[in-house]
Amino acid sequence: MPDSRLLVYLSGRERKSISRFILSQDGKTSVTDPMERLNRAEVTVYDEEVGRGQGGVRFVSLSLNTLGTFNGYCASRDLVIESARELNTICIYSPDGSFARTVCTFGDTVDDIKAVQGMDRGRTSMRLKMYDDFFAVVHFFRDEGRKYVRLFSYDGRPLAQIEIPVDVFSFDFDTRTGTFYTMDQKTEVILRHDVSALLESIRKLPESGMTASGQ
Incomplete structure (x- = not known):
């Protein structure tokens, strides 16, 4: 701070x-x-x-x-x-x-x-990460066997979601190259994905005035 x-x-x-x-x-x-x-x-x-x-x-x-x-x-x-x-x-x-x-x-x-x-133990949020234009959180729906990396603007607007394998627990974005990395916790295999079009579309979104309080 x-x-x-x-x-x-x-x-x-x-x-x-x-x-x-x-x-x-x-x-x-x-x-x-x-x-x-x-x-x-x-x-x-x-x-x-x-x-x-x-x-x-x-x-x-x-x-x-x-x-x-x-x-x-x-x-x-x-x-x-x-x-x-x-x-x-x-x-x-x-x-x-x-x-x-x-x-x-x-x-x-x-x-x-x-x-x-x-508590809904079938649903868990984890792995908060922050970037220049958005922040990302993993949402794991255990009962459905689905896991997503969800992207939000800093005023709370949902921007996108990327479905990932349930064994993936680590991720990161290289916003400079438009690359999305994931790592499987069991095999420790790191995969690289091209998300340049998605990140470019997020950059072009208008900024919010962010004047809300107490919501």
Whole structure:
């Protein structure tokens, strides 16, 4: 972040939420409106694990991964991207609070996250990566046996999706040459794909004014 500030994430009370705040060099903390709204989101879903250790103690492990995210920061646009692992929710906001948008399938706004009654373990988001004109996230639909790399603009518009084999867990774009790389986790084979036409079409899209806040 600019001015050597840090964006800090902490596990919330009883591990049912995640707290965010900005830490400055002088040790002062601040929370902007988009961060405050995200901090209020809680989940009540949990996994019960029965411990078989000494005394037969029973452990309850709350599903912090339900709110767990892959995080990134775009310095040129001063935007934070949070892609939720199991809620299939993408939150985009500026640390100063001037822009905030949530792209999600569960509910219409970030405030509706707490209304989710259960996790959809058949669907997982992962591998957030950011580039000059877009960011990309892997969406894995386990029940369907399908996996996609989905591309979004920095104002949250879906731009494209590329279907990839389910064994691929690593990818990258070389936007200079228009190349898309994938690596199979089992064989470690790296494949190269020409996506120059797709990336060129994304570059030609008009920029959004990005004035939305609190969406």
